[in-house]
Amino acid sequence: MGKILVGGDVCLKGEIPVQGSKNAALPIMAGAVLHKGCTVLHNCPRISDVYNMEKMLINLGAKIHWEGHTLIIDCSRICEIAVEEGLSGRMRSSVMLMGSMLGRCGRVQIGYPGGCVIGKRPIDYHLDLFADMGVNIDREGQQLILSCNGLRGVCHRFPRPSVGATENGILAAVHAEEPVVLENCAREPEIGYLCAFLRCMGADIDGDGTDRICIGGGSRLHDGEYTIPADRIAAGTLLLSGAITRGQVNLAGAPRRDMDELLKVYEKMGGQFSWNGGTLLTDSRHVKKSVGRIVTDVYPGFPTDLQSPLMAVCCTLEGESRIRETIFEDRFRAAGQLARMGARIVTAGDEALVKGPVRLTGRTVRAQDLRGGAALVVAGLAARGQTVVECQEYIERGYESFYEEINLLGGRIVKMDSEA
Numbered sequence: 001m002g003k004i005l006v007g008g009d010v011c012l013k014g015e016i017p018v019q020g021s022k023n024a025a026l027p028i029m030a031g032a033v034l035h036k037g038c039t040v041l042h043n044c045p046r047i048s049d050v051y052n053m054e055k056m057l058i059n060l061g062a063k064i065h066w067e068g069h070t071l072i073i074d075c076s077r078i079c080e081i082a083v084e085e086g087l088s089g090r091m092r093s094s095v096m097l098m099g100s101m102l103g104r105c106g107r108v109q110i111g112y113p114g115g116c117v118i119g120k121r122p123i124d125y126h127l128d129l130f131a132d133m134g135v136n137i138d139r140e141g142q143q144l145i146l147s148c149n150g151l152r153g154v155c156h157r158f159p160r161p162s163v164g165a166t167e168n169g170i171l172a173a174v175h176a177e178e179p180v181v182l183e184n185c186a187r188e189p190e191i192g193y194l195c196a197f198l199r200c201m202g203a204d205i206d207g208d209g210t211d212r213i214c215i216g217g218g219s220r221l222h223d224g225e226y227t228i229p230a231d232r233i234a235a236g237t238l239l240l241s242g243a244i245t246r247g248q249v250n251l252a253g254a255p256r257r258d259m260d261e262l263l264k265v266y267e268k269m270g271g272q273f274s275w276n277g278g279t280l281l282t283d284s285r286h287v288k289k290s291v292g293r294i295v296t297d298v299y300p301g302f303p304t305d306l307q308s309p310l311m312a313v314c315c316t317l318e319g320e321s322r323i324r325e326t327i328f329e330d331r332f333r334a335a336g337q338l339a340r341m342g343a344r345i346v347t348a349g350d351e352a353l354v355k356g357p358v359r360l361t362g363r364t365v366r367a368q369d370l371r372g373g374a375a376l377v378v379a380g381l382a383a384r385g386q387t388v389v390e391c392q393e394y395i396e397r398g399y400e401s402f403y404e405e406i407n408l409l410g411g412r413i414v415k416m417d418s419e420a
């Protein structure tokens, strides 16, 4: 595993463009399988999770090539129904191939999805929905074999909103024999982006952005071209990097409609912002105050994916900040690493109490998941001395050029090769 060296005591200043959204790109790539033809995706982030999805699609028979950040996927011929186990186990989003392969081929063999260890992350909501739609589910060791003779129309209510299960349901329903109604859906913007993409290919979908989504079923898709929108989590991580360094970071192309909750929290800590066209201008020179109590929640609540980077910033704020994590049971792992850097954080159950301000000190710490790893980089920017972040591969699953961007803003990050 590789590591990065993060120089501390920096003040980030300047403008940086925001990368395309990971959580939009992955289900959309899976969605390309639904169409026996070509899909062109612009602004696709060049990150390891996307490369992993690319490999899974190629193994199923897709022809894929990149032109810069444009990904051209030709799924005219899908000749394989088994998703390579070593690949599916690497990421959560492999689960999306269940819905799209059932829609396309009526059959898929796939291992349980992997991904960041931030909680139990079962897939029962996905499987219950498929069973409702008439799918047979067999297990062979660690493999799931799903098969159906056509997908039937249903009105299905999820036990709680799940981003992945909502997306998987939409993917499967596009080729269902009758309309499918999904209730208690998640409302995250990336679900809307998946629907917009599928609509541009000819799918009949209504209600995304609400908790009730109706999919016409039986759609005949045609070639399509779609631009992956900006990544609200990558934008948020850069904003919080600016905040912890009390800098002034401008984010070109930040997704304005998707960042409300973070911007409210940013204002609470004393951050100031304005919009200049599509660019978010942030000024963190007066960032100081505790954020009070923050509760992560499904959209439009505070995103769980920004909880760890926010926690890093909270260490440097005056007074007590309380963070409650309601989405994943095991998402406070970064707290222990931050404590090694001098943070005063007490976690109990789903609550973390962060006492500040503390002067963080550079130490050797270990990334244990994507966003927790990013939080350690954020912390390192404000620490005294150098922070070594081990297992930086986690970070590269979701951030295309995080270190280079930080360096362009005045940071000092050096990436060491795995062997070094």
Ligand code: UD1
Residues within 6 Å of the ligand: 022, 023, 026, 092, 093, 119, 120, 121, 122, 123, 124, 125, 126, 127, 160, 161, 162, 163, 164, 165, 186, 188, 190, 304, 305, 327, 328, 329
């Ligand atoms: C997606 C995002 C992830 C984000 C999360 C919550 C992608 C690729 N990943 O993950 O970055 O942190 O949404 O915003 O888009 N659950 C079940 N059974 C299921 C499915 C989910 O119990 O079958 C539970 C999960 O364990 C979790 C909660 O529901 O506690 C929400 O998970 P979900 O919204 O499904 O997250 P993901 O789609 O995995």
